[in-house]
Every structure is written in structure tokens, then in C-alpha cells.
Amino acid sequence: MGRKLLLEHINVPGINTFDVYRSKGGYAAVEKALKTLTPDEVVEEVKKSGLRGRGGAGFPTGMKWSFLAKPEGVARYLVCNADESEPGTFKDRYLMTYIPHLLIEGMIVASFALGAKTSYIYVRGEMMPQIRILERAIAEAKAKGFLGKNILGTGYDLELYVQPGGGAYICGEETALLESLEGKRGNPRIKPPFPAIAGLYGCPTVVNNVESIAAVVPIINEGGEEYAKIGIGRSTGTKLISAGGNVAKPGVYEIELGLPVEDFLYSPEYCGGIANGKRLKAVVAGGSSVPILPANLFLKTIAGDGRLMSYESLSEGGFTSGTMMGSGGFIAFDEDQCIVRNTWNFARFYHHESCGQCSPCREGTGWMEKVLHRLEYGHGKMSDMDLLVDVSKKIEGNTICPLGDAAAWPVASAIRHFRDEFEWHVTNGAEATTRNYGLAHYADPLPKPEPAPAAV
């Protein structure tokens, strides 16, 4: 049983209200930070914790904070990225729905550390119910003196607002998010300058994911060094994993980083194995953008070591035989799933969500979708696989923001690991529209677990 730092009280009835949250030790981090620490000391604790951005890129949060420019007389902003849209990821929705005050508390501490007087939580527009939940929580916190003027008599002022997006995946990219918050189309900005120098309204700005901000609360409560003791190597602390697809028990799980992937996938405490007694074919470990791995490579590295749920272990082998932690969007594919169809589906997603600013992404995602569509529907050619790899290479690294890479990687990795399944779609076009290729050699090498004994 791993430690729970974020979701420890998630099942307490009424934890979404201020009073219950407070009775469980909530807002202690605000009191500790504002009354006993300086802003720089808060930044220092976060640096010591080794916390890495939980939105996908994994950049150290404390370091990001320390880059913030602090010119005299210029406002600084903290913006929380709650534009959760990465297919496979739903942890931020969960956190905001059930324990909204954890995010509010983290926002107050982080805003204090950065010297922000106004902060925004940019929530994807589709999450209107969560927007209403957050607005209610903010009103409660304000009524209790944790927001507004002179918080807890410390002289620190903070206003916190919720901003709805408009339904665009691209706004999860931090500069697109800032454009959107300024009331514009979500076209990512050319960097540098980075938001730490010129962000919202041209002012120094930090943009952090919901989970990263929430993690600041236990870091301040327990101290950065204590937090860093959890986890393994440079993957410190706990991480929320959104488990979906064909796992037996989908949901959001908080794990200590470094948990063996076998435990995460098969233990009844977490995913509980594959649904309906089927076998595992493939896994997307960190949201749709990261490379897909066949079951055998996911469970064990090329060297034969069992993989761990950590930034380093998941990326072991590079893109040849590894993947990425990403945002923690864990998608399991059972033996009945078609890799070609799923790759086409993801390509359609990126084509739909490309903002259209850079030609390689705007045009390339469309071509990949079309070629994959013809492969899936039995009209593909043997040359299509090389064509797809070629297109993906011409997108990757040639765009302003990482959406281009995110579109290229799933296609390139699917062909790298499942080329025979793509080829089968070409040679057996008609058959491929009626049945799936099956497990082939990708199968998870583990024996089927014994059926659980009947309850007595």
C-alpha cells in the first residue's frame, strides 16, 4: 500500500466543502507558508522536493519557478493549466471534482511563492461542472479569509479566478493557453521569450498543471526533503495515474513513483489486470502522445528488467524500445484491439486539434489521417508504412509547439512495433475489415493469474 499525499482523504464524505477539508488538516500549508516562510523559502522547498511537472513534460517545477523574472513594478501571474485534454488522462478532472480545495490551497501557496496578486485557473470549457465546483470552493475560501485582501492577517493579497476554455486541445500548451486567456485563438507563441519572462499580458508568468500545484501542499506540509524520500531517483513523490482502456478497474490511482508496472497493472489494489479475463496486447503509458509499446516491451525492458512506473524506467530504451511517463494517461489494449484502427483514431484527433499555424503539422496530420484511414479500410499499399514514417519525421521537430511531435510519435511507434499488423491490413484488406489481427507475438508473457477463490 503506497502513501497517498493527494488523495488520502478523497473518500471522506463532504471533503469537497471547506469545513470538512479544513478538519482534515486542509489549508495548513497556507498557514505555514504565509506565516512562517518567505516566498523564496517556499520555492526552495519545492526545489528540494524534486517535483517534476505533472502535465506531461516533466520539467522540475521548482526550477521553473526560479526562472520567473521579477522586475520592479510589473505584475506577475500564476496560471494553473486545467485544460486537461490528452487522450487517456482524466486525473485533473477527478481531483477538481472531488477535492477542489486541494487545488485552491496549492494555488494560494504557489501564488505567494511567486509574488502573484492575481491568479487564474484555466479549465477546459467542457468541464463546466468542475468550473462551478471550483467557483464555489473559491467563494468558500474567500469567506473564510484564505483569499482576498490581507490573507490571515499577513498582508498578502490574492484574487483567484476560474477561466473557461473553448474546447481546444492545443490550449494545453502553455503559450497557447496564455493566448486563449487573453481572448485570442490558441496559437502557440514562438519561444523565447518564455512565459517566465513574458507571459500573460507580457508579464512574467508561471503556468503549472493542476496536479503539480496540488503537490505543493504536501511538499510544504512535510518539507521538500521528506517528499523527495518518496519515489525513486529523480522521480520523486507520488503521481496520479489515470487508468483506462481495457483494464479491469479503470480509475484514478495515486502511486508512489517507482512502483513496478506489473504491480500497477495486475494488483487488485490498482488496475486489477485486464478486463474480462483477456490478455494484454499493448500499452500507451502516458497519454496518447507517447509511443505505444507492445505488452512484452512495456512490462520488461530489452535488457529483461521489469519496468517501473517512473520517468526514467518508462523511457529506458529511448524511442526504440521505451516510451514516456507523459501525463500519466495509462491506456491498456486487450487482445481484441486493432492497432491500425487506434492509430488512425489518434491521427484523426491530432489532425482535428492542430491549430493550423505551422504547415508541417497542419498538412502532415491530415495526410497521416488519410493514409491510416485507407489502411484501416483495406485500401492501403505496402509503401504506406514508409510513407507514414516519412511524414511523421517531417513533422517532428519542425513545429513551434510540441503538438507536432505528439502527433508524430504515436504513428511512428505503432509502425515500429506493429509493422506486421499494418502489412496484414494491406495483404488481407478485405479480411481486415471483418476481424482483428489478434495478439501475435506482442502478448504479455505472464501466465494468466489464478482465478480468485470464491468468497466464503
Next chain:
Amino acid sequence: MLRVEDLQTTSVEFSAGLIAKFDDVVSRYPEGKQKSALLPILHLVQAEFGWVSPNAMEKVADYLSIQHVEVFEVATFYTMYLLKPQGKYFLEVCRTGPCCLVGAEKIMDYIEQKLGVKEGEVTADGLFSWRGVECLAACGFGPVLQISPEYTFYENLTPEKVDKLVADLTAQAKN
């Protein structure tokens, strides 16, 4: 797509109550940065009128003291803003990978058959329309759909749940 001839066809008036909501949104941003209110205000307009008409876009631009085109380009970029009227209940079904692993495509087929209209079309009684949308960030509970204007969320969909949902909403509309 927005057509030039649409610009003249629909006229809307913003009530004092709606304008008060706009004012509240604008107060969240620094002086002179009222354009930040654009996305939230377009949501308010859509909740009020069911869609964002060209005429409404012009009025929003005038309210925010920005160019009309600044509103058009935003309203057409973000997929949540509906550029033509939809059914009273607009069902948006997630069609992205993880939901498809657990049967989203079958649910979309079922909805099409149940409502008797294709994606983007409105039923004869004006009550329903539907479309497939990209990931709604609820991948562990798929298949999922949301219904605007409240964005009520329905998880782990089955044909039976869709039947009940449509029956409930039809009854609700009659009361």
C-alpha cells in the same frame, strides 16, 4: 462555415441581466485587458441563445470595444461554440481512442439510429441533435457523452442508458 449572408439573418438583444454577467467577467482582468473576457462571454451567449450567431458576435465585439473580426476568429477556432442552432439537447459523444476501446463507436451508431438523424442534424421536434467530439477527459468511464448547455455528464454508456436518457429529456421538455 460562417457565410457572409448569415450576418444579416439573425438579430439578438442582450438583456440587462446578461450584460451584468458580462460586467462581472470583465472585472476579473486588469484595466484595458477586457478582451480576456471573450471566451467566457461567448459561453454565456451560447447558454442564453443556444448558439453563437454572427449578430451576437458583433454585439459582443461592440461590448468589449474590439474589432468584429477578433470575435469571429475566436468563435470559429474553438469547437465548443456552435455556429448554427442545434437541438434543445445537444449530445456530444467522445469518439477518441480510449472511449473507442470500450465501445464508443457502437454507442454513436445507436444514438444515430435511436434519434433517426445523422451527426449534426436536428430531430423534427427540435429536441435533439448530436455529434462526435474529441477526448472529454473521462477515459476511465467510457463511453461518455455530455449535453449542453449545462454540460451534464453521462458515463459508462450502454444502449439502455441512452434509451433512458432520451426518454427522460423528452419528458422534461414536455413539462
